[in-house]
Amino acid sequence: MSAATIDGKAFAAGLRAEVARRVALLKERHGLVPGLAVILVGDDPASQVYVRNKGIQTREAGMRSDEIRLPATTGEAELLAHLHRLNADPAIHGILVQLPLPAHIEERAVIATIDPDKDVDGFHPVNVGRLSLGQPGFVPGTPKGCMKLLAATLGDLSGREALVIGRSNIVGKPMAQLLLAANCTVTIAHSRSRDLPALCRRAEILVAAVGRPEMVRGDWIRPGASVIDVGVNRIAAGGGKTRLVGDVAFAEAREVAAAITPVPGGVGPMTIACLLENTLEAACRKAGLPLPE
Ligand code: GUN
Numbered sequence: 001m002s003a004a005t006i007d008g009k010a011f012a013a014g015l016r017a018e019v020a021r022r023v024a025l026l027k028e029r030h031g032l033v034p035g036l037a038v039i040l041v042g043d044d045p046a047s048q049v050y051v052r053n054k055g056i057q058t059r060e061a062g063m064r065s066d067e068i069r070l071p072a073t074t075g076e077a078e079l080l081a082h083l084h085r086l087n088a089d090p091a092i093h094g095i096l097v098q099l100p101l102p103a104h105i106e107e108r109a110v111i112a113t114i115d116p117d118k119d120v121d122g123f124h125p126v127n128v129g130r131l132s133l134g135q136p137g138f139v140p141g142t143p144k145g146c147m148k149l150l151a152a153t154l155g156d157l158s159g160r161e162a163l164v165i166g167r168s169n170i171v172g173k174p175m176a177q178l179l180l181a182a183n184c185t186v187t188i189a190h191s192r193s194r195d196l197p198a199l200c201r202r203a204e205i206l207v208a209a210v211g212r213p214e215m216v217r218g219d220w221i222r223p224g225a226s227v228i229d230v231g232v233n234r235i236a237a238g239g240g241k242t243r244l245v246g247d248v249a250f251a252e253a254r255e256v257a258a259a260i261t262p263v264p265g266g267v268g269p270m271t272i273a274c275l276l277e278n279t280l281e282a283a284c285r286k287a288g289l290p291l292p293e
Pocket of ligand 1: 141
């Protein structure tokens with residue numbers, strides 16, 4: 001049996017179109033244009049690509065996009081001053097500081113300075129707490145996107161055995177919280193877990209977010225499982241070329257799973273689409289308006 005491929009690229013395009021439709025209604029009915037500010041410190045090539053794509057897709061959704069590019073030598077105080085200014089700017093509803101930051105800047109202090117109600121990345125401790133308490137807040141784009149793909153694939157997730165491999169603050173931990181909130185039985189595995197293949201073989205839902213190319217093998221997968229691969233790893237492909245692979249050995253896993261996300265074109269495109277959805281929600285909440293239907 002060959003698994004259904006979960007087309008995250010198409011799903012994300014649909015979500016972006018839905019956000020754009022609602023943004024147009026918000027503008028038409030209330031004269032309100034959601035605004036997203038993205039700060040990039042330094043010139044990390046991957047971060048530059050992400051930030052450029054965020055800007056393009058924000059504008060395509062009809063929102064205002066502010067990009068603030070700062071040199072790698074920028075001091076922490078200067079970065080915090082930008083955040084204070086954006087927190088106070090009524091035209092800006094979402095603020096995102098692209099990670100990783102240069103080593104001399106303390107990430108924790110930066111995230112804590114963002115107004116939690118503009119923290120569309122969902123990284124501020126207040127939003128992490130809200131997620132854990134089941135209160136409304138902002139959920140990080142990548143795990144939010146994974147949940148949307150799972151809901152579209154499986155419908156109700158109640159009672160399912162879910163395994164999350166990876167315990168990062170950006171993906172693993174919020175993913176586990178979201179699966180728990182959806183009534184899954186959740187296990188979190190990590191580098192110290194014993195017998196990872198055995199843990200995987202129990203999982204009806206397997207989310208791999210470890211950053212190790214093709215670590216999860218086909219014979220680790222429970223037959224009929226839904227597999228969400230968050231990994232984006234660049235590996236040598238011969239002839240001096242490289243290619244992207246996930247954390248799951250795709251060709252093997254698709255013979256066993258019922259549904260699986262590819263890399264690229266699976267989870268990746270969902271992250272920005274969910275960020276845009278969060279920015280729209282931030283603008284509506286700030287104005288005390290419901291999401292336009
Ligand atoms: N770096 C890699 N992923 C992300 C993300 O989702 N948000 C931010 N701010 N930085 C990142």
